[in-house]
Amino acid sequence: MNKLLRDLMSRKTFIFSVVVIGFFAVLAVAAPFLTPYNNPYRVGQQFVAAPYAVPAWATVFPQYKNLPPDVRITLTPSLAYESSGEVSQLNSSTLKVTVPPGDTVNVTFPLRWNWSSPYDVRLSFTLVTPNTQYFQVNLFVRDFYLMSLSPLPIPPEVTVVPGKPNPVIFSTELVNPGNSPYVASLPVQDQSLASLELPKMLLPKPGTYNVTLSFVNTGKTTEMFLVTLPGYSSLGYAYGRLGTDDNGASVFSEFVYGARFDLYLSLVASAIIIGIGLIIGLLAGYVGGFTDLTLNAFTDFFLLIPGLPLLIVLISIFDITGTIVNVNKAVLILLIISLLSWPGTAKIIRGQTLTLRNRTFVEAARALGESRMRILFKHIVPNLMGILFAQLAYDVPGVILAESGLDFLGLGITEFPTWGNMLGYATNNVSFVNGFAWWWVLPPGLGIVFISVAFYYFGTAMLDVLSPYKLRGE
Amino acid sequence: MGLIRYLMRRIVERLALLFAILVFNFFIFQVLPTIYGINPAQLYVPLTYKGLPRSELVQALDRQFGLNLPLDERFFIYIKSLLTLHLGISMSYEQPVITLIAQRLPVTALLVIPSLILSSILAIVFGLYSISRQGKIGDSVISFTAIMTYFIPAFWLGEIVLYFFGFYLRIFPTNLGEAITTYNGHLLTGFAYWANLMKFLTLPILFITIISYGVRNILFRNNGIELMGSNFVNYLRARGISERKILYKHVTRNAVIPVVTRVGIDLAFLFAGVVFIEDIFNIPGLGRLLVRGAENLDVPLLGGDFYVISLFAVIILLALDLIYPLIDPRVKYE
Numbered sequence: 001m002n003k004l005l006r007d008l009m010s011r012k013t014f015i016f017s018v019v020v021i022g023f024f025a026v027l028a029v030a031a032p033f034l035t036p037y038n039n040p041y042r043v044g045q046q047f048v049a050a051p052y053a054v055p056a057w058a059t060v061f062p063q064y065k066n067l068p069p070d071v072r073i074t075l076t077p078s079l080a081y082e083s084s085g086e087v088s089q090l091n092s093s094t095l096k097v098t099v100p101p102g103d104t105v106n107v108t109f110p111l112r113w114n115w116s117s118p119y120d121v122r123l124s125f126t127l128v129t130p131n132t133q134y135f136q137v138n139l140f141v142r143d144f145y146l147m148s149l150s151p152l153p154i155p156p157e158v159t160v161v162p163g164k165p166n167p168v169i170f171s172t173e174l175v176n177p178g179n180s181p182y183v184a185s186l187p188v189q190d191q192s193l194a195s196l197e198l199p200k201m202l203l204p205k206p207g208t209y210n211v212t213l214s215f216v217n218t219g220k221t222t223e224m225f226l227v228t229l230p231g232y233s234s235l236g237y238a239y240g241r242l243g244t245d246d247n248g249a250s251v252f253s254e255f256v257y258g259a260r261f262d263l264y265l266s267l268v269a270s271a272i273i274i275g276i277g278l279i280i281g282l283l284a285g286y287v288g289g290f291t292d293l294t295l296n297a298f299t300d301f302f303l304l305i306p307g308l309p310l311l312i313v314l315i316s317i318f319d320i321t322g323t324i325v326n327v328n329k330a331v332l333i334l335l336i337i338s339l340l341s342w343p344g345t346a347k348i349i350r351g352q353t354l355t356l357r358n359r360t361f362v363e364a365a366r367a368l369g370e371s372r373m374r375i376l377f378k379h380i381v382p383n384l385m386g387i388l389f390a391q392l393a394y395d396v397p398g399v400i401l402a403e404s405g406l407d408f409l410g411l412g413i414t415e416f417p418t419w420g421n422m423l424g425y426a427t428n429n430v431s432f433v434n435g436f437a438w439w440w441v442l443p444p445g446l447g448i449v450f451i452s453v454a455f456y457y458f459g460t461a462m463l464d465v466l467s468p469y470k471l472r473g474e
Numbered sequence: 475m476g477l478i479r480y481l482m483r484r485i486v487e488r489l490a491l492l493f494a495i496l497v498f499n500f501f502i503f504q505v506l507p508t509i510y511g512i513n514p515a516q517l518y519v520p521l522t523y524k525g526l527p528r529s530e531l532v533q534a535l536d537r538q539f540g541l542n543l544p545l546d547e548r549f550f551i552y553i554k555s556l557l558t559l560h561l562g563i564s565m566s567y568e569q570p571v572i573t574l575i576a577q578r579l580p581v582t583a584l585l586v587i588p589s590l591i592l593s594s595i596l597a598i599v600f601g602l603y604s605i606s607r608q609g610k611i612g613d614s615v616i617s618f619t620a621i622m623t624y625f626i627p628a629f630w631l632g633e634i635v636l637y638f639f640g641f642y643l644r645i646f647p648t649n650l651g652e653a654i655t656t657y658n659g660h661l662l663t664g665f666a667y668w669a670n671l672m673k674f675l676t677l678p679i680l681f682i683t684i685i686s687y688g689v690r691n692i693l694f695r696n697n698g699i700e701l702m703g704s705n706f707v708n709y710l711r712a713r714g715i716s717e718r719k720i721l722y723k724h725v726t727r728n729a730v731i732p733v734v735t736r737v738g739i740d741l742a743f744l745f746a747g748v749v750f751i752e753d754i755f756n757i758p759g760l761g762r763l764l765v766r767g768a769e770n771l772d773v774p775l776l777g778g779d780f781y782v783i784s785l786f787a788v789i790i791l792l793a794l795d796l797i798y799p800l801i802d803p804r805v806k807y808e
Contacts, residue, residue, distance in 0.1 A: 301494045304791065306743050306783050309764055313780045316768040317502055320517060397625055405750060408629045411768055427633035427754070436637055445630035452625035 007465050014461035020454035024447070028260040035256055039416045040249035047248035049239030050119030055439050056238045066206070068115030068236035075109035075211055075230045090226060097225040099135075099217035109211040109230060111141075117200045118234035123170040123211065128226035131163030134219030139170060140212040141202045145181045146170060156184040165226075172198040199234070243439040246429050254417035255443045261418050262400055263451075265334055269403075270395040272338035273345055274388055280342070281349025286357060286376055296350070303343040311340060311402060315411050333412055337402050345391045352387055356380050386466030393459030397452030404448060419444035480805055484795035488788055495784045500552050503777045508545060515541045517773040519565050531565075561778030566770040571778035574763060579782075582759035585675060586741075586748055589682035594737055596687040598730065601694035605729075606721060608699055617695065624688035628681075629750040635681055636754060646677040650757060678755045682748060686740065690733050698729040731802045738794035742787040 008014050032038065037045040049070050058064045077087065077095065086105045090096045099105045127137060127149065137160070139147035147170050148157045155178045160166040175195050177184040183194040190197075203209060211230060217223045235248065242251040284295040314336050356362060357380070365375050400419070406412035407420025414421055422444040426437060507514045515535040519528060536542045539562065543551070555561070561571035600620070604613045640648035647653040653674035654662055662670060701707060702725060710720050749761030756762075760779060767775035799805055 297490070301491060301498075304491060304742075304787060305495065305498070306780075306787055308749055309761075309780050309783050312749070312764055312768045313502065313776050316771060316776055317506060317773075320507075320512075320771055320773075401625070401627060404627055405629065408627075408750070409753065409765055409768075411765075423627065423630050423633075427629070436634075436642075441630075441634065445627060445634075448627050448630070449622065449625055453622060456621060456625065 004465055008461055011461050011464075013457040017454040017456075017458040017461065020450050021458060024259050024263060024451055027256050028263045031256045031260045035250065035253040037250050037253040038257065040245075040247075040253045040257075041414075041416055045249060045253075047235065048250050049244045049248055050235045050237050051244060051246050051248045052437055052440075053119075053235075053237045053239040053244040053248070055241055055243045057241075058243070058439065059238050064238065066116040067238040068113075068118045068234070069238050070234070070236045071118065072231070072233040075111060075232050077229075078108050078110050093229050095227050095229065097215050097227060098222060099215050099225065100222050101217055101220050103217055105215045107213045107215070107227075109213075111203075111209045111211055111232060113203050113209055114206050115236070116205060117203045118236055119199060120195075120235055121170075121172045121199050121202050122233045123230050124168065124233075125213075125230040126165050126167050126228045127160060128165045129160050129162050130223035130225065132219050132221075132223060133162065134217065135162075135223060135225075136216040136218065137225070138214040138216065139168075140210075140214065142209055144198075144202060145185075146175070147179070148181050155179070156181045172202070203234075242443060243437070245425065245437070245440050251422075251440050251443065254422050255419075255447065258417045258419040258422055258444060259447060261330075261413075261416070262403070262420075262447075265330070265403060266396045266399040269334055269338045269341070269399040270392050272334075273342045273395050273399075274392050276338070276342040277345030277349055277391065278384075278388065280346040282353055282376065282380070284346070285350040285353025286372075286380065288357075292350075295346075299343045299346050299350075302340065303347070307340060308402075308405065311336065311406065312409070312411060314340075315406060319411075329413055329415075333403060333406060337399055341395060341398055341402070345395065348387060348391065349384060352384060353380060356383055386463055389466055390459040390463035393455045393462060396455040400448055400452060404444075419447055477799055480799065481796065485792065488792040488795065491791075492785070492788050495781070495788065496553050496556055499556060499777060499781055499784075500549055503773065504548060504552055505545065513541065514773070515539070517771075518562065556781055561781065562774035564767070564772050564775040564778075566766070566772045566775070571774050574775065575760065575778060575782050578758055578760050578763050581757060582748060582752070582761065584671075585678055585752070585757060585759060586682065588675075589679045589686065590737060590741060592679070592683040593687035594690060594733065596683060597690035597694055597733065598726075600687070600691050601698060601729070601733075602721065602726065604691075604695040605698035605702060605725070606717075608702070613695075617692065620688035620691040620695075622688075623685050624692075626685055627750075628685050629754055631685070632678075632681055632751055632754040635677065639677055647674045648756075650674055675757075678751050678757065682751055690736050690740075693736055694729055694733050697732055698725050701725045701728055734801050735794070735798075738790060742790035742794070 027034070037048070039045060054064050054067060056069060059067055074093075086098050086100075087107055088096050088098075095107065097105055097107060121141070123139065123141075129135060129137070129149075129151070133151050135151070136157075137149040138145065139149075147168075149160045149166070149168060150157045151160060151162045153159045158168075158179050160168070173195050175183050175198060177186075177191050180194075183191055186194060211232070213227065213230070215225050240250050240252050242255060245251055245254070280295050280299065284292045284299075315333065318332055318336070362375060362379055365379055370378075403412060403418065404420030404423065407414075407418050408424040408427075410421075410424060412418070412420060423441070426440045426444070429437065429440075504514055507517055513532065513536070515532045518535050518539075518541075519531050539551070539555070541548065559572050561575075563569070564571050564574060567574055600616050604616050607613050636648065639645045647670070653670045654667055656662060661667070698721075702721075707720055707725065710724060711717075748759065749765060751757070752759040752762040753765055760783065763775065764779045764783075766772070767779060
């Protein structure tokens with residue numbers, strides 16, 4: 001065993017393969033701890049940042065330098081109000097604003113912005129209004145008259161209930177001429193674009209911008225408003241380890257869960273392939289005669305029928321008919337890929353069994369009167385172990401490539417991330433207009449290449465080390 | 475005598491394979507739906523089809539293709555229609571399947587045959603370099619690259635290559651329709667047509683070449699290296715023949731045999747292998763037809779396309795068997 005290990009460790013390619021496989025295995029196992037989003041294709045887990053956000057670390061490159069991250073802060077009023085009698089701090093998160101009759105009090109919250117404009121701008125606060133009909137609260141960012149709150153339902157004013165706490169949310173994504181005086185003041189053809197243009201106008205470049213709440217009392221008595229400190233939040237263009245896709249979902253989560261699924265599927269499929277290949281190969285090689293002839297013809301048939309078209313045809317046909325029996329797509333793909341990929345493995349095992357069967361030690365065992373079963377399981381199968389391990393590793397890349405190909409074509413899994421459908425969606429969105437989302441296109445492809453090469457080298461090392469008869473021809 | 479026996483055996487084997495493919499087609503497209511209790515005629519009309527009333531179409535198809543007959547009678551009808559290439563009508567294209575396939579076969583051939591030739595040359599040239607520098611850094615780099623290219627997903631790298639050379643650097647046209655028509659939409663003629671078509675096809679052809687040479691390269695290299703240590707090469711060395719001459723004349727002649735076999739197999743599966751490339755580069759070939767058929771759940775198209783692809787594979791494999799004795803005379807004596 002020790003010699004085996006030493007032999008393995010002396011191979012650079014083996015160390016490379018163990019490192020790569022280990023890395024992806026850790027990613028796959030630790031997926032739930034690495035990311036909070038277990039299925040980023042679900043609508044609820046999208047828009048964690050702006051669509052096509054670059055990875056956070058990419059902001060070291062000059063072309064991404066000023067891109068904003070996701071921002072979520074609570075704004076505080078400028079200190080000047082502390083002394084005035086009209087605005088006072090009720091507690092740490094609430095302001096009390098007293099407005100004399102016929103007067104207006106402005107409370108300004110400075111917002112320090114260090115980046116280029118964000119994807120959207122959201123402001124939220126709770127407003128407790130006086131119990132009268134004669135007031136209005138206006139929201140400004142810089143000079144843009146974004147929102148007007150009043151007890152009377154006259155668009156573009158937004159209705160609030162007098163004398164009660166009202167949660168107020170302003171979002172640039174939701175603005176329309178009916179809820180924003182600024183948008184209503186625009187020419188008609190610009191109104192529908194306002195939600196896209198507003199973030200660029202409100203926060204055009206790094207600087208300090210004022211968010212102003214203006215309290216207007218049109219009544220005849222002094223009124224009191226309570227307002228919580230406004231929370232500011234916006235989705236940014238720099239997010240996480242690997243940015244976001246076209247739906248603003250985390251690419252890192254997709255990558256990690258894709259690795260999890262791909263590894264799981266390919267290992268299970270390889271095990272099934274080995275199982276089928278071992279049974280057919282052993283039967284054909286050891287029993288021989290008519291069994292061999294039939295099984296060999298059967299194997300040749302599956303070997304010579306074009307694989308990918310057959311895969312496409314079978315998936316489609318099962319899809320049409322399977323809607324009735326309601327089969328899980330992932331299981332279906334797993335089964336079909338395994339049932340189509342065993343011939344190569346079976347042929348190799350058959351060939352090896354044939355040569356083993358004619359070796360002297362097997363003949364000796366036969367001469368000693370050992371039963372066929374005993375010879376098979378005591379002498380032949382143990383000597384096949386090297387090949388079995390190697391085939392297990394060799395089959396993994398094939399399965400990953402086949403499954404990814406199906407997903408890429410949109411014929412496979414679409415409900416949750418796999419490397420294949422990540423590539424499919426990513427490359428469908430590669431265009432001259434939105435540029436090349438490298439943080440989205442590259443990881444799954446590189447993942448497939450690296451894990452395939454790693455498993456290939458792993459298999460080669462296993463074959464070299466475990467095969468007792470030195471199949472490598474030394 | 476040995477030659478005739480070899481040829482007879484091969485021909486019988488390939489005919490048996492063809493029959494097996496026919497039966498397999500029948501099983502997938504006729505028996506499977508029947509097991510699930512679906513009238514195959516229902517499958518012949520895609521769900522998205524909007525045209526004639528569905529039930530009338532289904533009845534007409536039933537009558538035309540005998541789909542309401544018992545399975546055993548249907549078997550002979552189906553086999554006969556496949557053998558005579560009566561593959562039915564594609565409802566999503568509203569054309570006979572055989573017409574669609576006949577249109578697309580040359581396109582795929584134009585794509586694959588040049589790349590097959592190029593990649594074989596590439597594999598042999600790199601292989602010769604590897605053999606002559608066995609174990610040195612150049613050999614390792616070439617072998618690693620060959621293995622790497624084998625595992626690169628075609629659909630991934632293809633899209634990246636298309637983006638950079640087509641859209642970003644604008645070296646190659648990216649749209650077949652734009653490439654072969656004039657600005658006002660008329661089809662180009664004569665030399666300009668072919669020149670522009672080949673300009674469009676250059677990128678996919680080069681791409682297929684690069685991702686497919688790996689297997690043949692490794693095959694050629696391993697064979698060559700094994701031969702370089704064999705007895706007959708030692709004998710040639712002892713006779714004082716130069717290493718160059720041994721490599722280029724004797725070893726290459728022998729090492730190229732498995733490469734030729736492999737080229738034959740690749741040729742047989744050529745229509746199967748370029749599904750992704752046709753999908754990415756938007757080339758209307760057989761592979762793309764298959765994907766469209768699958769997307770539209772167009773069963774006659776799927777069945778016909780799959781059958782033609784398998785049929786082509788069988789024919790090429792048979793042709794390979796027939797010319798194999800010329801390449802490797804040793805098979806006569808086996």
